[in-house]
Amino acid sequence: xxxxxxxxxxxxxxxxxxxxxxxxxxxLSAYEQDWRKRTRGKALAVVRPGSTQEVADVVKACxxxxxxxxxxxxxxxxxxxxxxxxxGDQVVLSLLRMHAVRAIDADNLTLTVEAGCILQNVQQAAExxxxxxxxxLGAEGSCTIGGNLATNAGGTQVxxxxxxxxxxxxxxxxxxxxxxxxxxxxxxxxNTGYDLRNLMIGSEGTLGIITAAxxxxxxxxxxxxxxWVAVPSVAHAVKLLxxxxxxxxxxxxxxxMMGQFALSxxxxxxxxLRVPLWQDTPYCVLLENADNESEAHARQRxxxxxxxxxxxxxxxxxxxxxxxxxxxxxxxIRESITLAQAEEGxxxxxxxSVPISSIPAFVETTDALLAREIPGVRLVNFGHLGDGxxxxxxxxxxxxxxxVFLRDHETQVNALVYQSVKxxxxxxxxEHGVGSMKVDDLPDYxxxxxxxxxRQLKRALDPKGTLNPGRVVR
Amino acid sequence: xxxxxxxxxxxxxxxxxxxxxxxxxxxLSAYEQDWRKRTRGKALAVVRPGSTQEVADVVKACxxxxxxxxxxxxxxxxxxxxxxxxxGDQVVLSLLRMHAVRAIDADNLTLTVEAGCILQNVQQAAExxxxxxxxxLGAEGSCTIGGNLATNAGGTQVxxxxxxxxxxxxxxxxxxxxxxxxxxxxxxxxNTGYDLRNLMIGSEGTLGIITAAxxxxxxxxxxxxxxWVAVPSVAHAVKLLxxxxxxxxxxxxxxxMMGQFALSxxxxxxxxLRVPLWQDTPYCVLLENADNESEAHARQRxxxxxxxxxxxxxxxxxxxxxxxxxxxxxxxIRESITLAQAEEGxxxxxxxSVPISSIPAFVETTDALLAREIPGVRLVNFGHLGDGxxxxxxxxxxxxxxxVFLRDHETQVNALVYQSVKxxxxxxxxEHGVGSMKVDDLPDYxxxxxxxxxRQLKRALDPKGTLNPGRVVR
Numbered sequence: 001x002x003x004x005x006x007x008x009x010x011x012x013x014x015x016x017x018x019x020x021x022x023x024x025x026x027x028l029s030a031y032e033q034d035w036r037k038r039t040r041g042k043a044l045a046v047v048r049p050g051s052t053q054e055v056a057d058v059v060k061a062c063x064x065x066x067x068x069x070x071x072x073x074x075x076x077x078x079x080x081x082x083x084x085x086x087x088g089d090q091v092v093l094s095l096l097r098m099h100a101v102r103a104i105d106a107d108n109l110t111l112t113v114e115a116g117c118i119l120q121n122v123q124q125a126a127e128x129x130x131x132x133x134x135x136x137l138g139a140e141g142s143c144t145i146g147g148n149l150a151t152n153a154g155g156t157q158v159x160x161x162x163x164x165x166x167x168x169x170x171x172x173x174x175x176x177x178x179x180x181x182x183x184x185x186x187x188x189x190x191n192t193g194y195d196l197r198n199l200m201i202g203s204e205g206t207l208g209i210i211t212a213a214x215x216x217x218x219x220x221x222x223x224x225x226x227x228w229v230a231v232p233s234v235a236h237a238v239k240l241l242x243x244x245x246x247x248x249x250x251x252x253x254x255x256x257m258m259g260q261f262a263l264s265x266x267x268x269x270x271x272x273l274r275v276p277l278w279q280d281t282p283y284c285v286l287l288e289n290a291d292n293e294s295e296a297h298a299r300q301r302x303x304x305x306x307x308x309x310x311x312x313x314x315x316x317x318x319x320x321x322x323x324x325x326x327x328x329x330x331x332x333i334r335e336s337i338t339l340a341q342a343e344e345g346x347x348x349x350x351x352x353s354v355p356i357s358s359i360p361a362f363v364e365t366t367d368a369l370l371a372r373e374i375p376g377v378r379l380v381n382f383g384h385l386g387d388g389x390x391x392x393x394x395x396x397x398x399x400x401x402x403x404v405f406l407r408d409h410e411t412q413v414n415a416l417v418y419q420s421v422k423x424x425x426x427x428x429x430x431e432h433g434v435g436s437m438k439v440d441d442l443p444d445y446x447x448x449x450x451x452x453x454x455r456q457l458k459r460a461l462d463p464k465g466t467l468n469p470g471r472v473v474r
Numbered sequence: 475x476x477x478x479x480x481x482x483x484x485x486x487x488x489x490x491x492x493x494x495x496x497x498x499x500x501x502l503s504a505y506e507q508d509w510r511k512r513t514r515g516k517a518l519a520v521v522r523p524g525s526t527q528e529v530a531d532v533v534k535a536c537x538x539x540x541x542x543x544x545x546x547x548x549x550x551x552x553x554x555x556x557x558x559x560x561x562g563d564q565v566v567l568s569l570l571r572m573h574a575v576r577a578i579d580a581d582n583l584t585l586t587v588e589a590g591c592i593l594q595n596v597q598q599a600a601e602x603x604x605x606x607x608x609x610x611l612g613a614e615g616s617c618t619i620g621g622n623l624a625t626n627a628g629g630t631q632v633x634x635x636x637x638x639x640x641x642x643x644x645x646x647x648x649x650x651x652x653x654x655x656x657x658x659x660x661x662x663x664x665n666t667g668y669d670l671r672n673l674m675i676g677s678e679g680t681l682g683i684i685t686a687a688x689x690x691x692x693x694x695x696x697x698x699x700x701x702w703v704a705v706p707s708v709a710h711a712v713k714l715l716x717x718x719x720x721x722x723x724x725x726x727x728x729x730x731m732m733g734q735f736a737l738s739x740x741x742x743x744x745x746x747l748r749v750p751l752w753q754d755t756p757y758c759v760l761l762e763n764a765d766n767e768s769e770a771h772a773r774q775r776x777x778x779x780x781x782x783x784x785x786x787x788x789x790x791x792x793x794x795x796x797x798x799x800x801x802x803x804x805x806x807i808r809e810s811i812t813l814a815q816a817e818e819g820x821x822x823x824x825x826x827s828v829p830i831s832s833i834p835a836f837v838e839t840t841d842a843l844l845a846r847e848i849p850g851v852r853l854v855n856f857g858h859l860g861d862g863x864x865x866x867x868x869x870x871x872x873x874x875x876x877x878v879f880l881r882d883h884e885t886q887v888n889a890l891v892y893q894s895v896k897x898x899x900x901x902x903x904x905e906h907g908v909g910s911m912k913v914d915d916l917p918d919y920x921x922x923x924x925x926x927x928x929r930q931l932k933r934a935l936d937p938k939g940t941l942n943p944g945r946v947v948r
Binding site: 107180189247427 | 580626632640653654661663664665667668669670675676693716720764766767775829863899900901903904905906921923924926927928934935946
């Protein structure tokens with residue numbers, strides 16, 4: 001792009017959002033560096049609009065100048081979807097200044113919030129109004145609700161409340177043409193045409209820029225209990241899940257499985273967390289039960305369930321947290337697996353899903369395949385079993401240089417795992433999305449007709465390629 | 475279309491699906507007449523493919539001949555979306571021969587079924603496997619699951635389980651180009667690209683033809699109880715809804731409100747149903763509570779709730795069904811309102827939604843508006859209050875010829891109601907869809923940017939206008 005044109009665009013952008021909100025100098029690493037620090041891009045400018053109209057005007061200005069935009073929330077994504085390319089020819093559009101909670105409607109059980117609001121602040125606004133906003137994930141202190149929706153974030157409460165998609169009733173979106181789609185209706189039913197809301201959700205900023213959303217609220221449960229159990233196998237964990245669904249119904253809000261090696265890493269690197277029950281069992285499961293009646297009732301239902309599960313042999317040992325501190329500690333162990341992995345050294349992460357019924361066979365065959373093809377490999381298998389979603393990660397062998405291992409084996413490991421996922425009818429990205437990291441893998445693992453439709457949709461809604469080009473679909 | 479071309483196309487279709495499954499003569503009214511018997515079209519032919527590949531081949535043949543298709547399930551839609559035009563130039567593609575339940579996966583809590591399976595048969599297949607398939611609506615004995623998905627059907631369990639959309643995990647779809655999208659994954663999480671499933675759901679056969687679906691199953695509740703209460707106003711009904719959410723959580727599976735005049739029609743035309751509590755109150759509410767523990771527990775929770783509601787004055791009187799027969803009778807009263815309306819004479823139906831918090835003001839202002847503008851008009855107000863969805867229907871005045879009333883006032887009544895809906899941020903079609911009946915109303919009541927996006931999507935996926943043209947969007 002000629003210097004004069006760049007200069008003119010930057011002036012135009014400064015005119016729209018104000019001098020102070022067009023950043024071109026200084027430390028821009030928070031906007032240019034991806035969360036896992038694997039890639040760093042270079043922004044033509046970072047633009048921080050303060051209103052929906054400013055977002056629309058920025059899109060129009062960039063489209064007119066044939067400059068593409070990378071929408072960005074908290075920049076906590078794991079698939080390199082929200083940083084600019086290295087060429088320095090893309091504008092980062094940061095939504096962080098748009099963080100207002102616009103409205104809470106108690107009778108409609110909804111909250112309307114701007115895209116740049118930090119997830120934790122959304123949770124707190126709901127709680128202050130006496131409600132639960134159930135979306136919850138590791139990055140909640142820095143990710144934004146707009147980013148959660150753009151990537152259809154998952155997290156730990158999906159089993160009961162669904163992904164970000166299922167929690168959203170309406171969106172305000174700026175299109176690739178800089179028009180504003182007003183869809184913050186808060187309606188639970190509206191069959192007047194195509195589902196634009198769900199089309200935008202999960203499109204990672206490639207079809208439109210989400211500027212605000214109306215989200216569902218839930219009554220706060222009267223009590224919430226956490227249990228930690230040892231299971232003799234993955235197959236037993238799946239049977240326990242079925243029993244828990246039957247017994248607790250919608251009370252079952254969490255069901256996380258963790259393999260022995262994953263827990264051993266937590267035990268090694270964070271011994272003060274005192275991981276329970278892990279030494280004598282191949283897998284542990286964390287269950288959560290939310291109850292709208294009372295803690296006593298929740299405990300009774302949980303104990304009944306665990307008694308049945310012990311009788312049936314699905315569970316060999318169990319502890320139920322006695323209080324909130326114990327419960328938090330159990331969740332903390334689960335959430336520390338990723339950090340313990342990092343302490344242990346370099347590793348290869350996956351975020352896969354298969355039908356829940358196929359998980360036992362998937363784990364057995366993929367474990368065996370990897371052990372055979374790459375001797376010494378260590379599998380850190382854990383995840384949201386209740387959603388069929390595993391973070392089936394691979395740690396370098398104990399001996400040798402993990403950097404060399406990753407250099408020589410990362411592509412091979414990915415291919416082995418993804419091919420196994422494909423054989424079991426699964427997905428190579430269950431909750432993290434595609435970004436630029438997996439965009440070139442999709443043709444090998446996704447239905448070709450689906451990819452054709454995706455390309456048609458991208459061309460139809462963003463023919464000039466203004467919005468986050470090269471992410472999700474090429 | 476020249477006769478020779480028609481002849482060639484019909485031969486081609488006979489070759490694809492077999493002579494017996496291309497109908498051009500005899501009584502085709504089941505395919506050509508809309509459910510409410512307001513319109514009758516004329517089919518070039520009715521084609522009944524027996525497999526997904528046959529559907530794809532039929533689409534290809536019709537597209538090549540520039541003949542458009544009207545996909546059809548049970549033909550029970552209420553917005554004239556599934557019958558051919560009167561010109562005799564459209565092929566009806568009936569999915570009724572594709573009715574197999576392909577698989578039930580108990581551990582994955584899913585059922586995979588072909589589009590032409592009658593909803594009641596889907597429910598029964600689930601029940602025989604020990605599970606609940608919760609989609610339930612008046613036409614369940616003749617509507618198909620494919621039609622339910624194509625129109626994103628609602629019904630009586632939306633409050634707890636969502637619309638048809640929320641119950642679907644995957645689709646098999648034939649595109650406008652006659653390609654097959656294989657998406658029957660049964661995954662609860664898959665973030666590998668745009669949400670094609672939800673784009674197809676609710677598109678009323680204009681973007682693709684749904685040939686099979688993987689649907690969610692739920693554990694069968696241990697008990698289900700029904701209550702019938704009198705409330706002093708719509709505002710009190712909304713407060714009761716909030717209390718019931720808080721108290722019963724996900725146990726609350728039904729919340730239907732019925733106005734006094736609606737119930738008086740049931741009382742007049744079906745006195746044997748013995749409508750309870752309606753005479754001394756402006757509105758009644760039917761509540762349903764499903765419990766995964768026991769009937770005793772369900773009853774206790776219900777009684778606690780009703781006691782609180784009586785104390786707070788949200789409810790003035792209440793009955794809880796003693797047994798299944800009584801519960802069924804209460805639901806039967808609710809479901810008889812539409813029939814009682816028909817017995818009473820011609821009427822104007824609406825299927826609108828507004829945010830739940832706006833329902834009291836919407837009802838008050840719209841009631842007053844109609845009474846002022848059209849003296850003597852009688853309002854049959856009932857519906858799924860828990861979803862913000864009312865069937866706010868209008869019965870002709872008691873005196874005078876209802877035919878004349880409809881001729882002179884139907885357009886005016888629709889405009890008054892829809893403008894009021896728009897003022898309250900609502901939808902003019904909450905669960906019935908658009909079809910050809912409401913397609914020309916949309917530009918007056920829907921966001922213009924949304925309509926532009928819809929047209930772009932239609933052009934992108936079906937540039938030749940092969941699939942159900944003129945429905946949903948022009």
